[in-house]
Amino acid sequence: xxxxxxxxxxxxxxxxxxxxxxxxxxxxxxxxxxxxxxxxxxxxxxxxxxxxxxxxxxxxxxxxxxxxxxxxxxxxxxxxxxxxxxxxxxxxxxxxxxxxxxxxxxxxxxxxxxxxxxxxxxxxxxxxxxxxxxxxxxxxxxxxxxxxxxxxxxxxxxxxxxxxxxxxxxxxxxxxxxxxxxxxxxxxxxxxxxxxxxxxxxxxxxxxxxxxxxxxxxxxxxxxxxxxxxxxxxxxxxxxxxxxxxxxxxxxxxxxxxxxxxxxxxxxxxxxxxxxxxxxxxxxxxxxxxxxxxxxxxxxxxxxxxx
Ligand code: CP
Ligand code: NVA
Numbered sequence: 334x335x336x337x338x339x340x341x342x343x344x345x346x347x348x349x350x351x352x353x354x355x356x357x358x359x360x361x362x363x364x365x366x367x368x369x370x371x372x373x374x375x376x377x378x379x380x381x382x383x384x385x386x387x388x389x390x391x392x393x394x395x396x397x398x399x400x401x402x403x404x405x406x407x408x409x410x411x412x413x414x415x416x417x418x419x420x421x422x423x424x425x426x427x428x429x430x431x432x433x434x435x436x437x438x439x440x441x442x443x444x445x446x447x448x449x450x451x452x453x454x455x456x457x458x459x460x461x462x463x464x465x466x467x468x469x470x471x472x473x474x475x476x477x478x479x480x481x482x483x484x485x486x487x488x489x490x491x492x493x494x495x496x497x498x499x500x501x502x503x504x505x506x507x508x509x510x511x512x513x514x515x516x517x518x519x520x521x522x523x524x525x526x527x528x529x530x531x532x533x534x535x536x537x538x539x540x541x542x543x544x545x546x547x548x549x550x551x552x553x554x555x556x557x558x559x560x561x562x563x564x565x566x567x568x569x570x571x572x573x574x575x576x577x578x579x580x581x582x583x584x585x586x587x588x589x590x591x592x593x594x595x596x597x598x599x600x601x602x603x604x605x606x607x608x609x610x611x612x613x614x615x616x617x618x619x620x621x622x623x624x625x626x627x628x629x630x631x632x633x634x635x636x637x638x639x640x
């Protein structure tokens with residue numbers, strides 16, 4: 334059996350492969366907008382396993398697979414044997430014999446790694462507690478569309494040092510840009526989790542205004558990620574000063590864009606005037622999940638294509 338390629342973290346693909354993916358994303362998006370049929374994955378089946386809720390990830394993978402000519406099957410832990418203690422290794426053996434590619438949204442990164450270790454087909458991380466690589470594929474593609482190359486730019490991350498933040502930090506080392514992070518005390522980036530290598534792509538700021546200063550892109554995420562709901566009340570208090578508002582956007586470059594992976598909570602991590610304002614590109618960002626993941630599935634199943 335040939336070992337399949339997986340996408341469990343951003344660094345699973347090289348900078349060159351990611352650059353190729355962005356080129357394919359552009360082509361696949363243009364074809365979709367022109368209503369051109371493109372079915373390279375005809376007769377292929379994607380299995381999507383969700384242990385946490387989702388709107389964008391489910392929709393973009395399911396619609397994306399159909400648009401590429403294949404089909405998608407949705408499984409969750411509530412009504413499959415996954416929620417009744419079947420070992421993840423056994424599930425991987427079986428699911429990967431009946432499908433061509435698997436996407437998983439789960440809790441610990443270790444779960445998806447164990448699944449991938451027993452899978453005959455490519456496995457894609459659709460969000461874990463540690464990483465959300467498909468999101469950052471779409472985010473960087475969106476930045477390139479709006480502002481050009483991300484190399485040498487500065488991204489300001491305001492709020493929780495969560496899965497999305499960790500993935501930005503991995504991407505910064507790959508693409509050579511900087512991430513300025515500001516979190517409340519006690520919620521700082523964990524160097525090991527974020528895979529930091531002291532390469533100067535990351536800087537921590539106590540004051541979120543300092544993190545935003547001069548940034549090309551300002552981004553944030555919910556104060557309480559899925560799986561951490563028990564901490565919600567405490568987090569509401571701790572994060573109160575870490576809202577991206579108009580004043581913070583004014584500290585960034587005048588042409589800075591605002592991103593949020595969504596779902597957003599207006600009045601918490603972001604002010605309505607920012608997410609609904611002129612600098613916000615959140616709807617393009619959400620749409621680009623579809624196009625970027627189609628390019629990703631095409632690459633993992635077919636390798637590089639020329640058409
Ligand atoms: N951004 C994102 O992954 O959204 P969903 O939780 O709706 O999939
Ligand atoms: N950090 C958020 C992202 C949701 C798409 C979470 O993990 O819940």
